[in-house]
Amino acid sequence: MLTNLPRQIALTLCAAALCSAACKKTEGQEGKGGATPGSGAAPAGGGGSNKVVIGVLTDMSGPYADLAGKGSVIAAQLAVDEVGGTVAGMAIEVTSADHQNKPEVGSNVAREWYDTKNVDVIVDVPTSSVALAVSGLTKDKNKVFLASGPGSSDLTGKACSPNTVHWTYDTWALANATGREIVKAGGDTWFFLAADYAFGASLEKEVTKVVEASGGKVLGDVKHPLKTADFSSFLLQAQSSKAKIVGLANAGADTVNAIKQAAEFGIVSKGQKLAGLLVFISDVNALGLQAAQGLILSESFYWDRDDGTREFAKKFADKAGGAMPTMVQAGVYSSVKHYLKAVAELKSAKDGKAVVAKMEATPTDDVAFGKGTIDGNGRKRHAMYVYEVKTPAESKAKWDYYKLIREVPADQAFNAPGNTECTLLKK
Amino acid sequence: MPTGFSTQALLQQLVLGLYNGSFYALLSLGLAIIFGLLNVINFAHGAFYMLGAFVSWGLLHYAGLGYWSSLVLAPLIVGAFGVLLERTMLQRLYRLDPLYSLLLTFGLALILQGLFQLKFGSSGEGYEVPAALQGGKDLGFMTLPIYRAWVMGISLVVCLATWYVTERTKLGSYLRAATENPGLVQAFGVNVPRMVTVTYGLGVALAAFAGVLAAPIQQVSPDMGSDLIIVVFAVVVIGGMGSIMGSIVSGFALGLIEGLTKVFYPAAYTTVVFALMALVLLVRPAGLFGKAQ
Numbered sequence: 029m030l031t032n033l034p035r036q037i038a039l040t041l042c043a044a045a046l047c048s049a050a051c052k053k054t055e056g057q058e059g060k061g062g063a064t065p066g067s068g069a070a071p072a073g074g075g076g077s078n079k080v081v082i083g084v085l086t087d088m089s090g091p092y093a094d095l096a097g098k099g100s101v102i103a104a105q106l107a108v109d110e111v112g113g114t115v116a117g118m119a120i121e122v123t124s125a126d127h128q129n130k131p132e133v134g135s136n137v138a139r140e141w142y143d144t145k146n147v148d149v150i151v152d153v154p155t156s157s158v159a160l161a162v163s164g165l166t167k168d169k170n171k172v173f174l175a176s177g178p179g180s181s182d183l184t185g186k187a188c189s190p191n192t193v194h195w196t197y198d199t200w201a202l203a204n205a206t207g208r209e210i211v212k213a214g215g216d217t218w219f220f221l222a223a224d225y226a227f228g229a230s231l232e233k234e235v236t237k238v239v240e241a242s243g244g245k246v247l248g249d250v251k252h253p254l255k256t257a258d259f260s261s262f263l264l265q266a267q268s269s270k271a272k273i274v275g276l277a278n279a280g281a282d283t284v285n286a287i288k289q290a291a292e293f294g295i296v297s298k299g300q301k302l303a304g305l306l307v308f309i310s311d312v313n314a315l316g317l318q319a320a321q322g323l324i325l326s327e328s329f330y331w332d333r334d335d336g337t338r339e340f341a342k343k344f345a346d347k348a349g350g351a352m353p354t355m356v357q358a359g360v361y362s363s364v365k366h367y368l369k370a371v372a373e374l375k376s377a378k379d380g381k382a383v384v385a386k387m388e389a390t391p392t393d394d395v396a397f398g399k400g401t402i403d404g405n406g407r408k409r410h411a412m413y414v415y416e417v418k419t420p421a422e423s424k425a426k427w428d429y430y431k432l433i434r435e436v437p438a439d440q441a442f443n444a445p446g447n448t449e450c451t452l453l454k455k
Numbered sequence: 456m457p458t459g460f461s462t463q464a465l466l467q468q469l470v471l472g473l474y475n476g477s478f479y480a481l482l483s484l485g486l487a488i489i490f491g492l493l494n495v496i497n498f499a500h501g502a503f504y505m506l507g508a509f510v511s512w513g514l515l516h517y518a519g520l521g522y523w524s525s526l527v528l529a530p531l532i533v534g535a536f537g538v539l540l541e542r543t544m545l546q547r548l549y550r551l552d553p554l555y556s557l558l559l560t561f562g563l564a565l566i567l568q569g570l571f572q573l574k575f576g577s578s579g580e581g582y583e584v585p586a587a588l589q590g591g592k593d594l595g596f597m598t599l600p601i602y603r604a605w606v607m608g609i610s611l612v613v614c615l616a617t618w619y620v621t622e623r624t625k626l627g628s629y630l631r632a633a634t635e636n637p638g639l640v641q642a643f644g645v646n647v648p649r650m651v652t653v654t655y656g657l658g659v660a661l662a663a664f665a666g667v668l669a670a671p672i673q674q675v676s677p678d679m680g681s682d683l684i685i686v687v688f689a690v691v692v693i694g695g696m697g698s699i700m701g702s703i704v705s706g707f708a709l710g711l712i713e714g715l716t717k718v719f720y721p722a723a724y725t726t727v728v729f730a731l732m733a734l735v736l737l738v739r740p741a742g743l744f745g746k747a748q
Binding site: 087089090091092093094097224250251252253255257258260261262264265268280281284285288289292293294298310311313314315316318319 | 463464467468471474475569572576577578579580581583584591597598600602603672673674676678679682683714717718721722724725
């Protein structure tokens with residue numbers, strides 16, 4: 029009996045893999061149905077063309093589920109509710125799905141949505157590799173893609189599209205806010221721990237440019253797979269590089285584990301500094317202030333910035349079980365609001381290119397992000413804020429995590445469209 | 456770009472590899488025991504590991520019980536939960552093809568993971584390293600966190616104790632005999648069904664124990680087990696299904712090999728175990744320590 033056991037195992041492993049793929053698929057489909065909103069304003073027998081359908085495509089169960097996920101669906105729904113659930117006489121519907129951070133899963137859902145579910149606009153899409161795939165597809169189908177979750181600045185650079193608006197942040201902005209701040213404070217030698225996909229590579233590249241332009245040096249890097257539980261070997265490599273700064277070009281759960289384990293090996297106590305190049309408030313919350321204090325990070329949205337952000341955050345927290353919105357979730361809200369404004373003026377959501385052109389021609393204004401503009405390459409332009417995480421003693425309440433170090437004004441926060449590789453503007 | 460293949464880097468990775476190997480060994484040991492006696496491929500093993508970590512966090516958070524109590528209590532609680540599952544569900548499937556129990560345990564794992572995801576989100580919860588094990592020791596070539604040294608030590612002790620019980624004691628001999636011929640052992644007056652239940656509970660408790668050990672190092676999160684379990688299955692296949700010593704040795708050995716891969720070609724460290732598994736299956740289909748019969 030023992031002889032065929034390994035074979036049995038191999039067989040069952042395959043079966044399990046198949047099963048897991050199948051199960052995940054149903055999960056996603058359930059998500060889509062489950063998140064249909066309660067805005068009962070749909071005209072009876074209206075048919076597909078009489079609706080505007082917003083598809084929130086996001087990470088529902090992986091490392092980015094807390095910084096986007098369900099919260100992004102709530103944010104989109106808030107924006108829809110604020111306009112009364114209709115735009116130009118058309119009912120608005122919100123649907124959602126899990127892309128599992130896999131480009132092929134994401135493009136399959138997007139294709140199905142566009143082809144058979146009358147989805148007009150896809151929002152969020154954390155994970156740059158998935159976002160790049162969705163952006164290409166959206167262009168082919170002439171729909172609209174409002175990117176809030178992904179970071180790669182290629183979305184408005186060499187992969188720019190007349191159908192995509194990149195809303196919340198990008199790797200260029202992070203590099204020029206956090207990166208520059210740290211270099212300015214004397215951090216001139218770097219070692220990177222970078223997530224091994226489009227986003228990590230893009231962020232590392234942008235920060236390297238900033239570091240080298242100011243006379244600093246990159247001493248080395250390690251690429252790690254998404255969802256790494258043990259960073260110890262990478263951290264030791266960073267330690268022996270003797271770089272002053274260990275740059276974390278990753279996000280979500282990966283960043284949290286890396287920061288936690290860096291403390292174990294005495295990275296910081298032996299004089300090196302950690303630079304979390306993309307840290308969300310949900311990560312700080314998960315780490316706790318004891319572990320996260322002193323981190324320098326950049327965000328385009330912080331709930332406690334002004335009256336507008338506090339007002340939005342309160343509405344959001346009421347629906348999200350008390351959690352404050354991340355900048356990605358706030359970006360979903362803000363981008364959907366602006367999108368609906370453009371659709372209202374055009375009285376149609378069908379021509380994606382026209383909607384994006386209208387969005388670009390109209391100044392943006394909402395409680396979460398304040399006043400802003402959209403560049404011709406689809407880059408939403410607003411201020412970025414460099415924050416330092418408070419010490420436990422400085423924090424007065426739950427979610428009171430940041431103190432402002434510097435505001436990067438909108439005109440400097442993002443790359444000038446002329447300096448990108450985007451060909452849209454050269455016509 | 457690794458920082459050079461210096462002896463220092465090599466030593467560092469060997470130590471860290473042993474640390475990761477501790478988890479592989481503890482988890483594959485539980486799987487091997489369960490498979491040996493129950494012929495069940497326990498896909499819920501990763502979920503029990505995750506449960507162990509969460510129970511440990513919960514004991515601290517809700518009951519104020521620290522790490523040391525958790526180290527004993529969490530495996531007991533999760534083990535009891537395992538016993539309950541065995542009694543109410545798994546037991547009904549023994550006469551069917553092993554595929555059924557595999558699907559059952561796989562389904563249970565997905566449900567458990569989903570429930571925790573719903574309650575705790577994907578970022579999970581943090582757990583502090585216990586005060587007595589904080590800090591590190593300078594070994595010359597690296598700073599070894601005391602907690603990691605503790606994990607390696609205690610895992611080795613637990614693994615060897617389990618091996619001793621199954622291979623060198625009377626109880627263990629009953630267990631092994633029941634694996635070969637349950638009917639005959641039953642005829643000698645041994646309560647085989649109860650032994651099966653206790654064995655399952657023990658295997659589950661080992662997984663939970665590993666979970667408690669992992670909690671202070673990584674974020675306690677719902678998917679911490681699902682990522683690990685596939686590697687552990689590969690470890691079990693390489694060691695030889697059902698072989699106790701095989702799973703311990705290959706657990707630690709694969710940790711080492713993975714550690715070395717992280718120095719020479721980091722991007723491949725997640726696949727190196729599977730490449731090895733394929734190789735072992737080609738050369739020795741019964742695994743390195745498995746007996747071909």
